[in-house]
Amino acid sequence: MDALLVSTAAVAIAEIGDKTMLLALILAARYRQPWAIVAGIAVATLANHALAGWAGAWVASMVSPEVLKWGVVACFAAVAAWTLIPDKMDDDEAPKPSRFGAFLATTVAFFIVEIGDKTQIATVVLAAKYHPLWQVVAGTSLGMLLANGPVVLLGHRYSDRLPLTAARYAAAALFAVLAVWVAVKGLGG
Numbered sequence: 001m002d003a004l005l006v007s008t009a010a011v012a013i014a015e016i017g018d019k020t021m022l023l024a025l026i027l028a029a030r031y032r033q034p035w036a037i038v039a040g041i042a043v044a045t046l047a048n049h050a051l052a053g054w055a056g057a058w059v060a061s062m063v064s065p066e067v068l069k070w071g072v073v074a075c076f077a078a079v080a081a082w083t084l085i086p087d088k089m090d091d092d093e094a095p096k097p098s099r100f101g102a103f104l105a106t107t108v109a110f111f112i113v114e115i116g117d118k119t120q121i122a123t124v125v126l127a128a129k130y131h132p133l134w135q136v137v138a139g140t141s142l143g144m145l146l147a148n149g150p151v152v153l154l155g156h157r158y159s160d161r162l163p164l165t166a167a168r169y170a171a172a173a174l175f176a177v178l179a180v181w182v183a184v185k186g187l188g189g
Contacts, residue, residue, distance in 0.1 A: 003130035006178075007139025008146065010126065011119050013174055015147035020113055024148040027109070031102035037152045038145070040106025045144040046137065048114045049123045053137040056127030068128060069186055075125040076179035080172045082118050119144060122175070129182060 015021055027037050060068055114120050123140045130136050 001135070003126070003132065003135035004139040004142075006130065007123070007126050007136045008143040010122055010174055010178070011140040011143030012146040013143075013170055014119055014122060015144055018117065018119065018147075020110060020117060020119070020144070021148055021151055023109060023113055024151045027102065027106050028152045031105070033102040034152045036102040037106045038149055040103045041110050041148050041152070042141065042145060044107045044110035044114065045141045048111050048120060049137050049140045049144075052120045052123040053127035053133050053140070056124035056136075057131075057133050059124070060128040065186075069182060072125055072129050073179045073183045075121065076175050076182060078121075080175035080179060082121075084169070084172045 024037065024041065027040075028034060031037060059071075063071070119140065123136065126140065127133055127136045
């Protein structure tokens, strides 16, 4: 259960203020079909994070435990630092209206934007540390939905009230704590 809970918390916190959250807001404003957008986010995230989780588990099986430990520590520390940098969505990155509808536009846009994003990197790292893999993927996907679902459902009315700076610091602190935890306790458990 640790894998599910840690993965959910890590991604839910890290996602606040992230580029994909801004994408969710843009899609909600553009399509005004919240359930289709939430479903698209779920499908894209599950697919993207399943691939990322598989990659993390594969790397964990290919390197020695000591190398893996310090690799995970370095990655958690890097994600902690990266989280402190606010994301912004450039106009040319915003999805254009799709003739295929809100669900497909969201699924494709989220899958692409999530490639190389800090939550995808976090999924790789979490999958290298925690087992079973399905709990990591389920947790990171749930964390993504916990962060982005309310944005889609409530729209832009409340987005200016989110404490994004505080959330970034909390996310950075969480990843820094995970880095220290792995450095001290190792990868077991």
